[in-house]
Amino acid sequence: MQQQLEQQQQRRQHQLPAAAAGEGGPAGAEPPPKPKQQFKFCRMCGGALELVLPDGNWRHVCTQCQYVDYQNPRMVVGTIVQHEGRILLCRRGIEPQRGLWTVPAGYLECGESSAAGAARETLEEAGAQVHIDAPYVMFDIPQISQIYLLFRARLAPPFTFAAREPESLEAALFRPEDIPWDSLAFSSVSIALKHYVQDLERGSFSVHQGVIQKQPGSGPNEPGSFQLVDHVQLDTPAPAPSR
Ligand SMILES: [Zn+2]
Structure with a gap:
């Protein structure tokens, strides 16, 4: 009834x-x-x-x-995983953008929290158990009706990772200066990693929210075809000093 x-x-x-x-x-x-x-x-x-x-x-x-x-728009959830000063990236094994690098991310499932979805995608694509620290970027991409929510995360025990086929061809940790900027799959990932590296250099993470405007008909990560607008940057409090 x-x-x-x-x-x-x-x-x-x-x-x-x-x-x-x-x-x-x-x-x-x-x-x-x-x-x-x-x-x-x-x-x-x-x-x-x-x-x-x-x-x-x-x-x-x-x-x-x-x-x-x-x-309605779809939500993509994922992680920027840091381990010993390096960042975990995967080389895509499936289209679109096969062969290019990205952070572990995918569509949120019904009945799943966004953080749980981000951790699940990280396990599925990079074979990595992670601890989720905090939300990091939320980008709307109205032209393709997607919202990207990426969390900051750390490798969790057993601190291992491995590419999982067919989603990924390769998984690897990159020092910030070695990020393959010319071989990233998506505009959202380029913008998120750019802010992440800036925040690392500054020594303090913000939460970034904004809208990615793409030129109609442009590819997923064509240089000069996209920009972040209405960028809101919220500073997160510094960790409390230990007593
Ligand atoms: Zn009907």
Whole structure:
């Protein structure tokens, strides 16, 4: 019974108000260009989906049961792992950007905390057990509908790591001055590591939040095709002196 009620409620949340369905968005506002339809079939009833513009955003709506299949940004979680002054990077074994270096990171799973997801991805891609210290960067990338949340972390016992196929071809620790800047896979990783090295040199870590603007149609890490805007840098308190 409870489950039925929850299902009904979930269904109602995914239906458009009758008055809004099929209308063309707020009066006076320029409607966004119609995107390419990503999905064809309704996950509730198997009916055909169509793109409609009920509320200023294009939505996939079922032509049979009116279920609205909302598409929302995805969260990528990962770690910047430090061990004895060096940083753990992995060489990607899968597309996109196969063969280039990145920090361990991947999509957060449902039912998982962001820190647990970051630790899981680090084990899956670099074979490393880690202790998560603190959030480090949160970058929105609106052009690709992703949010990157990377944590500062340290290797935990047994302090070992190894590339895990097929995700990674290689895992290695890099001194800051040896980071392969020209062979990094993603703009988010380039920007995060740049700040990380700056913070290391300064001797104090901040938390960095901002928006990565990418030139439309540019690759995942094309030099000059992206920039961090609305950068907020929160200084974290220095560790308390031990007594
Ligand atoms: Zn349907």
